[in-house]
Amino acid sequence: MRISMRVNGTEYSREVEARLLLIHFLRDHLGLTGSHWGCDTSNCGACVVWLDDTPVKSCTVLAAMADGRQVLTVEGLERGGELDPVQQGFAECHGLQCGFCTPGMMLTARWLLDQHPDPSDAQIREALSGQICRCTGYENIVRSVRWAAEYEARARAQEIQA
Amino acid sequence: MQVPAYVEYEKATSVEHAIALLARFGPEARILAGGHSLIPMMKLRLAQPETLIDINGLSELCYLRVTGGELCIGAMTRHAQLLDAPVVGQHFAILRDAEMVIADPIVRNWGSVGGSLCQADPSEDLSAAFAALRAILVIQGQDGPRTVSAREFHTGPYETVVAPGELLTEIRIAIRPGGGSAYAKVGRRVGDWAVAAVGAAVWLAGDTIEAAGVGLTAVGARHFVAAEAEEFLTGAPATEESFAQAGQIAAEHCHPSSDQRGPADYKRHLAGELTVRALRRAVRRARGQES
Numbered sequence: 001m002r003i004s005m006r007v008n009g010t011e012y013s014r015e016v017e018a019r020l021l022l023i024h025f026l027r028d029h030l031g032l033t034g035s036h037w038g039c040d041t042s043n044c045g046a047c048v049v050w051l052d053d054t055p056v057k058s059c060t061v062l063a064a065m066a067d068g069r070q071v072l073t074v075e076g077l078e079r080g081g082e083l084d085p086v087q088q089g090f091a092e093c094h095g096l097q098c099g100f101c102t103p104g105m106m107l108t109a110r111w112l113l114d115q116h117p118d119p120s121d122a123q124i125r126e127a128l129s130g131q132i133c134r135c136t137g138y139e140n141i142v143r144s145v146r147w148a149a150e151y152e153a154r155a156r157a158q159e160i161q162a
Numbered sequence: 163m164q165v166p167a168y169v170e171y172e173k174a175t176s177v178e179h180a181i182a183l184l185a186r187f188g189p190e191a192r193i194l195a196g197g198h199s200l201i202p203m204m205k206l207r208l209a210q211p212e213t214l215i216d217i218n219g220l221s222e223l224c225y226l227r228v229t230g231g232e233l234c235i236g237a238m239t240r241h242a243q244l245l246d247a248p249v250v251g252q253h254f255a256i257l258r259d260a261e262m263v264i265a266d267p268i269v270r271n272w273g274s275v276g277g278s279l280c281q282a283d284p285s286e287d288l289s290a291a292f293a294a295l296r297a298i299l300v301i302q303g304q305d306g307p308r309t310v311s312a313r314e315f316h317t318g319p320y321e322t323v324v325a326p327g328e329l330l331t332e333i334r335i336a337i338r339p340g341g342g343s344a345y346a347k348v349g350r351r352v353g354d355w356a357v358a359a360v361g362a363a364v365w366l367a368g369d370t371i372e373a374a375g376v377g378l379t380a381v382g383a384r385h386f387v388a389a390e391a392e393e394f395l396t397g398a399p400a401t402e403e404s405f406a407q408a409g410q411i412a413a414e415h416c417h418p419s420s421d422q423r424g425p426a427d428y429k430r431h432l433a434g435e436l437t438v439r440a441l442r443r444a445v446r447r448a449r450g451q452e453s
Contacts (some may be wrong), residue, residue: 001171016216017252018171040164041202043353054271060201061272064171065194065218090214108268116427130266131351 003067007032008076018064022056023047026073034074034103036090038132041049045131048104049073055104056109059158074103077110085148085155086110097135105132109145117156118149168202170213180217181304189326194218195238195277198269223276226250235333237276242267244275254295254335255447256343256361260287263345266353276330282297284319285355290377290386291345292333293362301334309329313385340366342448346436347379350423356380357423358432360388360412361449362440364400366448367392371395376408376441381433382417390415391437400448404442409434 005014007030014029026032026049035058038046042060042071049058050072051065069082084108089095105128112119112127119127124145125138133141172187174180179442184191192211194200195218203209217223217239223238223241233245244250245261264270264278279299292299292312299315300307301324305452311331315322324330347359359379365372374395376388391412398404413434418426446452 009197017168019166021165021201040205042198042265045266045268048268051272055268056272057198057268060269062166062171062197062201062214062216064173065197065216067173068219070296076376096424119344130268 001064003064005066005069005071007071008073016063018062020052020063020064022049022058022061022071024067025066026058026071029063032073032075036100038100043130043132043137044101045104045108045128046101048107048131050107050111055108072107074106077106084110085151086113086145088151089144089146089148090141092125093147094141094146095137095141097133097137101131101133101135103140105133109148112145113149117152119145121146164205166201167207167210167243167323168213169204171216172213173216173219175219175239177220177222177329177331179300180215180220180326181302183213183215184327184329185304187215191215191326193280193329195280195311196240196272196274197277198265198273199277199281199283228253228337231337233335233337235275237274237279237330237332239269239275241265241273241275241278245270250453253337253341254343254363255453256294256345256444257288258289259345260291260347260359260361263287263347263353263356263359269353273297275333279315279333280322280324280330282316282318282322283355284322284382285380287345287347287356287359287361287379289316290359290379290383291361292335292377293386294363294377295335295343295362295369296375298336299330300334301328302331303328309334312389316385323418336446338365340372342366342444342446343375344440344443344447346440346443348432348436355423358418358429358436360433360436360440362437362444364395364441364444364448366400366445369400371398371400371404373376374408374441376412376437378412378416378437380418380423381429382419383415387417388412388433388437395441400445402442405438405445408441409437414435
C-alpha cells in the first residue's frame with residue numbers, strides 16, 4: 001500500500017506493507033535513524049516520536065496509521081541550525097550517558113514544556129515515566145528538562161521586555 | 163525483531179464504513195483502534211487477523227459529553243483525554259484514578275478507551291471501573307445500535323459480546339446525585355498491569371449506602387464484579403465496619419490465580435484491602451470531603 005506523511009516538515013510517500021511499524025518506516029525507509037528501536041514492547045520509550053500533536057511509542061504504531069498525518073522526530077527538533085532548548089538542556093546538564101534513550105526523552109520533554117512551561121520535578125518525572133534510561137541517569141534528565149524550562153522562561157521574559 | 167504477520171489494511175472513514183468493511187472482510191477482520199494491545203499481540207502471533215480496519219481517523223467516535231443526565235464517552239476517546247477531562251473527574255473520579263495508573267502517559271496518548279474494553283484483558287483497569295459504575299455500552303452493527311450492560315459485556319478473558327461485524331461505539335454512565343467513586347490498584351511497578359485492583363462507586367442517602375458498585379480487576383471475578391459485596395453494602399451504613407465486611411466478602415468470593423504477579427492468597431488479601439480503601443475514598447467523595 002502507498003502511504004504519505006509529513007515528517008519534520010518534509011512530505012514523504014512510500015510503498016509499504018501494512019504490517020510495517022512506524023519506527024522501522026522512519027529508520028529503514030526514510031533513513032531517519034535518530035529515533036531508536038529499543039524494547040519493541042512499548043515499555044522503554046526509545047522510539048517515541050510525535051504523531052500529529054502527541055508523543056507516541058512508534059514501535060506500537062503501524063506506519064499505515066500515520067498515513068496522512070504529521071510526524072516529528074528528534075531530527076526535527078532543531079530549527080534553522082539552532083538546537084531546541086531541550087537539546088541544549090541535555091547538553092548543558094549531562095542529560096545523556098550512552099544516549100540511547102535520549103531522542104525519546106527529548107521529544108516527550110518538548111511536549112511537556114509546550115503544555116506546562118514551568119513543570120515541577122514531579123510533573124517532569126510523571127511525563128517521562130513511560131521511558132527507561134538504562135544508564136539510570138534520571139537525575140540529570142530531570143535537570144536537563146528543568147534547564148530548558150528556565151531557559152525558555154528567560155527568553156519569554158526578554159521578549160516581553162523588548 | 164518482532165513484527166506482525168502479513169495483514170491487509172483498510173482505513174475506515176465513518177462508523178457505517180467500518181461496519182461495511184467488517185461485513186466485507188468477515189470474522190477474521192479486526193478493528194484497529196489505538197492498537198496498543200492488538201499490535202503487541204500481533205507481534206507475538208497471539209492475534210493474527212487477516213485484515214485490520216483502522217478506525218483512528220473516526221473523530222466522530224472521539225468525544226466526551228454530558229447529555230440527558232449521562233456522561234457519554236466515544237469509543238475512540240484516548241486514555242489521556244479521559245484522564246484530562248474535568249467533567250470526568252467531577253462526576254466519576256474512579257475513571258481519573260484508574261486512568262492515572264494505566265500504563266504510562268505516552269501509551270495513554272494513543273491507546274483508546276473502547277479498545278481497552280474490547281481487548282478484555284482480565285487485568286485491564288477500565289472494565290472493573292465501568293462495571294462498578296454500571297455503565298451501558300453501545301454496540302453498532304449492520305442492523306443499527308444495541309446496548310449492553312458493562313456487566314454483560316465480557317464473556318471471558320479476551321472475549322466480549324461484540325460479534326463479528328459489530329463495533330463498540332460509546333460508553334454511557336448515568337449521573338445520579340449523592341454519588342462518589344474511587345479506584346485503588348496495586349502493581350509491581352509504575353505502569354504495570356494490576357496484581358489486583360478494586361473500583362468502588364457508592365450513592366448515599368444521608369449516612370446510608372443506597373446503592374453500591376464494586377468492580378474487581380485481575381482476581382478472576384465474574385464480569386469484574388463483587389456482587390456479594392454489593393448486595394451486603396446496599397442499605398448498609400457508610401461506616402468503616404461496613405467497608406471492612408464488604409472487603410472480606412469481596413475477598414472470599416473472588417477467584418485469583420497464582421502467576422508471576424503473585425500468589426493467589428496475596429491477591430485475595432489485596433482484593434479485600436483494596437475494596438476497603440476504594441469504598442472509604444468513594445464515600446469521602448460522595449460526602450464532598452475529597453475531590
